[in-house]
Amino acid sequence: MTRPFRSVLYIPGSKARALEKARELAADAIIFDLEDAVAPDExxxxxxxxxxxxxxxxxxxxxxxxxxxGFDTEWGRADAAAFAGHAGADAVLVPKVNGPADLDAVAAVAGAKPLWAMMETAAGMLNAAAIAGHGRLEGMVMGTNDLAKELGCRFRADRLPLQAGLGLCLLAARAHGRVIVDGVYNAFKDEAGLAAECAQGRDMGFDGKTLIHPAQLEICNAAFAPSAEEVDLARRQIAAFNAAQAEGQGVAVLDGRIVENLHVVTAQAVLAKAAAIDAQRIAVGAD
Incomplete structure (x- = not known):
């Protein structure tokens, strides 16, 4: 089963109360943040x-x-060294990755720890394929706030100004088999807006979304999980295709639509994701 990354919650590394609370939250992954969420003197x-x-x-x-x-700061190398052999850290997330050289520098300090890349600069967008192809990379995180700042674009609910960058990173991640999660939604009390942006990200193909507040978890987890209807369709597609093959046919027809092998592969992925989410839900004690 593939591990789910529907919800990836930022937690400040300096806040003991938040770090304690995090073990009770229904997040698929946690980004323990030593960068933007922590003041320089802390x-x-x-x-x-x-x-x-x-x-x-x-x-x-x-x-x-x-x-x-970042390694352009006085803290970056010490951060990477501190968690290189730390059993409690599954991966190291590198901020503002402009190209593979940024990952090379961290890899030299972080030991064998898997690397993730923050995709949040114009240079990073243009070098997304090379970044995704780095041998130590496991996943990519969209930093849409920093990207919007660098582009100088205006906020739009449809995120049209960011679509080129989002698309480039998605293509790169899929070409190299990397996990990729969408950027944050800043208005954490706006449930309708969050749901809409989650739906957009899921429709585009993101594995999940980064979050800034625990209140966003339920909506995000639901949005990036296969619906009951999708699971039912996947099961019926597989059954229909198997029945067609048993009769010597190469394709099946279900609900007036052709079902080919490629649809079966997608259906199997849907069922695998649903199973992984169920296992995650049981493990964290979520309803």
Whole structure:
């Protein structure tokens, strides 16, 4: 089964209360943030606090990603070294990746730890394929706030100004088999807006979405999970195709539509994702 990444929640590495609460939340993954969420004079202390929590607190089965500071800062290398061999960190998230060289630099310090890339610069968009092809890369995270700032674009609910970058990164991730999650939705009290943006991201093909507040988890988890109707259709497509093959036919017809092998592959992926989500839900004790 493929691990789900429907909801990827940012948690400040400096906030002990938030770190404690995180083990109770129904997030598929957590980004423990040492970068944007931590003030400069708290960076070193936050690194120590997070390292201690990841040693003492069991966040399983949530995937644990540590976002370090950039190597152009005084904290980045120490962050990467601190979590290189840390058993409580599953991966290191590198901010503002402009090209493969940025991943090379972190890989040299982070040991064998899998790397994730923040995709949030214009250069990163143009180099998305090369970044996705890096041998140490496991996943990509869209940093839509920073990207919008760099582009100088206006906010639109349909995110039209960001579509080129989102699409380039999606193509790159799929070409190289990487996980890719969408950027955050800033208005955490706007449930309708969040649901709409989740639906857009899911329709585009993202595996999930990054979140800034626990209140966003339920909507996000629902949006990026196969619906009951999708699961039912997947099962019926597989059954119809198997029946057609038993009769010597290469394709089947279901609900007035052709079902070919490619549809069966997609249907099997839907069922595998549903099964993985059910297993995750049971493991975290969610309803």
């Amino acid at each position: 960076k070193a202390a936050a690194r120590e606090t997070l390292a201690r929590f990841l040693e003492e607190v069991d966040y399983a089965p949530r995937y644990r990603i540590v976002r370090i500071n």
